[in-house]
Amino acid sequence: METLANLESFIRSAEHGSFSEAARWLSLTPAAVSRNVAMLERNLGVRLFHRSTRKLTLTEAGESFRLAISDSLSGIQAAIAGIAGDGGEPAGVLKLSLAPTFGVAHILPLLPGFLERYPRIKPEWHFENRQVDLIAEGYDVAIGGGFDLSPTVVARTLAPAHVIAVASPGYMADKTPPREPADLQAFRGIVMRSLQSGRVRHWTMRDVTGREAPVRLQESFVVNDPSAMRGAALLGMGVAMLATADVLADLENGALVRLAPRWYSDAGAISMYFPSRTLLPAKTRAFIDWVVNAFEAEKLAERFAGSLDLRSSRSG
Template identity: 55%
Template sequence: MEALNLLESFVRSAEAGSFSAAARRLGITPAAVSKNVARLESQLGVRLFQRSTRQVTLTDSGEQFFQQVSGPFSTLRDAFASASQDAGKPAGVLKVSLALAFGREYLVPLLGEFLARYPAIVPDWHFENRPVDLIQDGFDAAIGGGIELTEGVVARELVNTHIIVTASPAYMKGRPVPAHPDDLAVLDGIVRRSGPTGRLRAYTLRNQAGDEAQVAQCTRMVFDDPEAMAHAAMLGYGVALLPTTHAAKWLESGALMRLLPGWHADNGPVSVYYPSKKLLPPKTRVFIDFVVDAFRDREFAARFGAP
């Protein structure tokens, strides 16, 4: 096991480009990572890294060694993890990245059933509205939308989502109900800014007849978070185009009403992402299967649809 620990420190440092980042993934100190790499270098008789105060870079020998061992190391580590399960039961820390509001609203309520079924698994969940690098950041899985399927990452779709037009009943009281997307131009718009680009989001709505219309809102306020937009709409500040995942709860409670029923824009799927491995750790495999089954059984597809 000592050799495996030394290799892990080396591989994580090579992937991250620093001992500090590798240490965060491994849950040990940067000094311990540096010591492990130095011991590996001593055993091999070659220098694997060029070190500076800010980063480490692979030497030619280090690059060659990394290419030779990274794949076999990943397989070997997963084999150890699988073999060490308690009586074959999934166990260990499960590191998952989740979209903030979506994870809190739809995934946290599933935890009770999941932990009752797999008590030896310890969820380590990170709630953040940004795409993560599963491989470099050391996540077992991620749930959300818009994560790039880079090499070594696969996805299973949980539900497809849409953008719909919403407002509070209080805001619409005394105002004419829009009959066409063009009518939104005279209402106060709660507009979304894209975090990655900084630009205001533009939407093209479609109906079942195949008609399309570009939305031209009268911008009253700009937010970069759909959850905040939903709360602003409920407070009567204006009209918000929201993902159905953020609007469903408030539509069901009556805090929001849907405008222009039959019109919507595609918002893409919410998926569970995970590293592509021949030998997926049992804790990850059962989590993925559990989440996929839970979303199917609870008919989230119908809840987030937008006819």
């Protein structure tokens, strides 16, 4: 796919018969215009101009190409002018990918206020437990963790992705609360089998002093979805290792309690991923700023941190 800069440099050079004149029209240097045209010729595999010290003239292939693209290029330029004339008001479909549990709990509640502020944006949100290809699948933003960053993808960190051990008060009612990771092996475990590897996920926990210890929960109940793990824990079926963000409300209202409260697993960061840092569409920039401001206002980065035991532990 050719860039607009290459095509504009070719068309203006053909119109004026000179890289220098085209450069003045485009507010570029003659060297930049010449480089853009040379790149276009290389990509197409044909020579578009006969070059001399006095003048540029189109080759037969160059004239055919100019006739083929001139109307289309004018249409693209008109569309760009129309967008610029809009004053940059955020508008259009905002296609977003986010994890179901996290998205419903923490991002969906931001939507009513966002749409009231930006009524011309139409959300298309996909709640899914997978890493999407932002470019190939046409997503404006993805929210999650552990995405592979290609050279064209940018990550904006929102909060730590810490995993902690939790259970229901009912399940723990007649049991001695575990204080160390090794103590967790004595309880029924709710664990998740990875769809990618086919293996049950086990964690290594750490504390604020830097000590580390592996966790080997009993495989009493195996599922393939974090929301099912949370549901099973709420039902009193055992101990689950879950992201603090996914169980924050349950911890704060007492539906779940944190076990081994000084220990957590570090799964990286919760981030927003988007295709580029520059020339972002107004709708994408507005959404990123809205989410960042909400996380700061609600202090979610601190509340998600398993290294900070901000919730009173009923496990002792």
